Amino acid sequence: MTVHKLQIIPTDLFSTYLEQVPKSLQKAFDALQDAEISTDTFSFYTSVSSVYSSKIEGEDIELDSYIKHKKFGIEFLPDYTKKIDDLYNAYTFAKSNEINEKNIAEAHKLLSKHIVAKNRQGKLRTQNMYVSTPDGRIEYVAASPFEVETEMKKFYADLSILLKTEMNIEEVFFYASLIHLVFVKIHPWNDGNGRSARLYEKWFLAQKLGEKAWFVQSEKMYYNRHQTYYSNIRLLGLEYPELDYNQALPFLLMLPNAVVNE
DSSP states (O other): OOOOOOSSSOOTTHHHHHHHSOTTHHHHHHTOOOOTTOOSSOOHHHHHHHHHHHHHTTOOOOHHHHHHHHHHOOOOOHHHHHHHHHHHHHHHHHHTSOOSHHHHHHHHHHHTTTTSOGGGTTOOOOSOOEEEOTTSOEEEEOOOHHHHHHHHHHHHHHHHHHHHSOOOHHHHHHHHHHHHHHHHHHOOSSSOHHHHHHHHHHHHHHHHHOGGGGGOOHHHHHHHTHHHHHHHHHTTOSBGGGOOGGGOHHHHTHHHHHHHHO
16 A cells, blocks of 8 residues: 555554454454344444444443334433434434545534534534543643644545555554544544544445445444543543654554454
């Protein structure tokens, strides 16, 4: 693979990544298939993605209840399902649209419908952003509002290059994980950054590898191992200007392991 010089997405770890990525990745990916419960109007794995990505963010929702709601029309209190429905709609949108700047903003409008004010949906933030622990301790300081637009221009430029570059499956997974990680480190939205990053990771996979990518249960694995997930993200450092992507390997290996081991 020859990748033109990227502006913000790092490439240095690929040779080390290649030594450690599961050798059975292609075989495991090829074996993925849709669930029998899925229909033309209901996707089981989109439900899995939406539920577990939301649970990572603290939503009190169970997969079984959501399937009853989404497939069989069983009613729950609106507050129980509305944010998950919004994220489901964003995944559905991604399945039939290319991943690019315009559609990424549109997907955020969909998934953040009940998270941020309407005038901030799909709009870059204009204030400082901190990620805090449940006890109120700051664990990460994101890109400053004065950097966000410039950093996102670099992100979209790199994304465009990667989409045009021929890759094998290991390269696709490597860059999908980095898209997730770089985006969440910029943290460009007022809210919904984690949900967005996990969607864009899978969206890139699907763009490069086809619809089987939507059957990868990465969000479920990230939830089941959410302490490790967050720990691996934190390895890069406390503040955006000082991030060390040489520490990203444990995070990058989570996605291929979600295919091989889950």
